[in-house]
Amino acid sequence: MQLEHLALFMKIAQEKSISKVANASHISQPALSLQMQKLEDALGCRLFERSNRGIQLTDAGMITKRYAAQLMFTYEQFVEELHNLRNHNDTCRVAATQVAANYAIPCTLVKAKEKFPDFTFTLASMPSREVLRQVLGSQADIGFIVGETQESELFCKNVFSDQVVLVAAKDYTVRQSLSVEGLKHHPLVLLDESFSSYRMMADQLKSMGYDLDQFKVSYHLDSTESVKSMVMSGNGLTFLPYMAVKKEIYLQQLKIVDTENFCLRYDVSIVYKQKTENGNFQMAMVKKYFENMVPTTIC
Template sequence: MVPGNINLTQLQTFLWVSSLRSFRKTAEKMNTTQPAISSRIARLEETLGVRLFERDTGSIQLTAKGLELLPYAEKLLRTSALLVDRISQDEDYVGILRLGVSEVIVHTFLPDFLSGLHQKFPEIEVDIVVDATANLRRELIERSIDFALLMGPVTDYQIENHDLIEFDVIWAAAPSLKIETDRELSLDELATSPLITYARNTRPYADLSRQLRKNTELPARIYSSSSLAAIHRMALDGIGIANLPRQMIQADIINGHLQQIQCVWHPPSLKFTASYPTEPYNPVIEKIVHHALDVSRSYRKQIETLVPLATQ
């Protein structure tokens, strides 16, 4: 029998199934149906004359021949992607980018990122997921999203991380609360007002709770929220003292809508990364990473001119 042809779509499908261990998830990822994925794998197995996957109830595993094919498939698709990347123009890329972002990014440089992305890749559609970092990490690892701007790095061997930007976190309150601003307050003094911070499943909340347990005499009132916009609004409305990224609220400080409050304990800064799965190889994602890094550098230069004014 003369072997049939193997096409790149079959190999790409094989790599996604081997990575996700699911025909259903692969179908969602490749924007097709589960029967179509099964058919591609069946045709590939028929052409090669071997079984590539063992299909048990609720489990898909590579066979020995599947493991043997894996590096060849990766090399062929990487070579193909590099060829297309070399020959094509950026504006020729078509597809959907599933982008995960932390809310801090939404309120800082996401508009610049999206504007530049549209100019570079006008045919790419963007599906944006705004969520807590813990959820975005899980979705990256499960390949539910292609790329994320989140509090990183993501500690998974299949995820690559690039340092993006670091946000200083400060205490801020509305002038109506009449909190002293000419000296450093103790945590006990600070905690006489409600303290507004991130949701309970976040590092900022855990850091604050730990410091309050260690360094305050009286129980503190913590108002937590999963919405950064809600935290910002509560601070502006004089509900309490909030810890917020300086870069997000510096215009409010300059305009006098908020005041920076000095405290002996400073909330740790928030470090963000551009993170994405390394396999299967996707040259477009690498271009988008470089774009994100360029935008973050430009944003840092912009805010550096405003920070001295915000601290006066």
Template sequence: MHIESLKYFQEIAKVKSISKVASNSHISQPALSQQIQKLEDFLGKELFIRSNRGVKLTESGEIVLKYADNIIRIYNKMIADLNDQESKEIKIEGEYTIATYCLPCAILNMQFKFPKHKYNLVAASSDKIEQDVLSDICEVGFTTHPAQAKNLYSEEVINEKVVLISPPAFDLPEKLKLEEILAHKFVILKEDCIIKEKFKDALGDLDHNFSEIDVITQLDSTEAIKTLVRKGYGVAFVPYNAVRDEFSAKEINVSRIKDYDLDYDIYMINKRAEFVSQDVKEFTANFKKLGKHICY
């Protein structure tokens, strides 16, 4: 099986059109169809149902698509490692908020300690990070939950402080009880995240339901949330590291909830010592020594 055929298959499954992929890839449609036919012949399964309106995955095609992304990324990682044998780059993945606001500061500290190390930090969804560590697509992952796989090691390394941000005009105090803010309008993230989970649990303790909260909108990013809060639309719970600059510039107010702990731990996950390079061993061992409040 040629890896290029699998890449073409993945792209066709995404856009549901062989002709569009052929045009985008600057390859003739007959040549692309031949590539897919060879893949189907190799697997012994029909992958697409073809019609005048495009293509649709067969049941076998759905199975192949489930594994295609991981196979392609492992292949790309192998090629990168072959090309970078001298660089000893450590590939790190973190959940989106962690990778954006928390880890850059921590990795900079590590860079000062190990100037010969090279780090490649990318953001990834939580469901991919553990699989990527298992598959050697990255060496180290950072998530808000410990690893589930038995052959992975995970440890709490950072404590992320969660704060309530509000427009200065609201004039909220630095410390308040959760009950005192429930009448406000909230801006929250769309996807499930640990801040939302802990907020829901705290509401349950107060005999409130999350559905009773006045949520004016659910957004895809913390940056979008900060924008709406700065403009005065409502309040939001976010990691403190995400709003340090805005707080210093007095664009927003920051408050702490004094009767509930909404802070959370960040876990570093990696393969056990016997399966990682010396550089990764040095990184993980010394990252733990930075302390849980790395950027404060």
């Protein structure tokens, strides 16, 4: 099995078309089909099914897609580190939860670049558990997670706090303050369960004796921006971190709906390895800079 076969497989899975990928990759369709056949032979299972909707992944194909993405990411990190070693170029890789990556950390990156101009900074968003996995696996140098971790290898410190709020479109008809019972009469647009804010909200409701099945959940979406778009179009209410909606509240596109007896605050912590690899003194300084500056440079 070759990495280039996996890379082509990922493109086919995305495009759902062998011919499109063949044309874009400047290889013939029969040659690409043969490479995919070799990949299937190496793995011992069928990865694709043809249908009138194009190429569809089998169950084995879905599993392969998930792990191939991880393998390709690891390979890219491997190549990048070798490149940096050859060219004496330092890269600081930051991994953060989606809300922190989109609404908090970018401004800190700008300040960090001014302070450390020889560094290249990258920022990737992912769930907290994946942030921890990448920092522990040396795929990220600095991470930002919701809550804390007890991992002995990692330094962990709270750097800022935020609050999950209930919001609606500015012209959506709803009382200024709602009880949890009153919330049952409105459609909800929520993030999916991979988000910490969703799980915290569900846990808070459960502690009050409520289950989400009791509410009119119309949508589960996989990005904060898509949830905001839905709600701003008048499709219901949502619970989101204040940091993610403060701009829209300022622009009067969204409004906060007070929730009686419902207050949900959470902490975001910086994590990084206690011991800097390869004795990189500059990287240690960058980590300490983020630790000290994030609270004062949040966007």
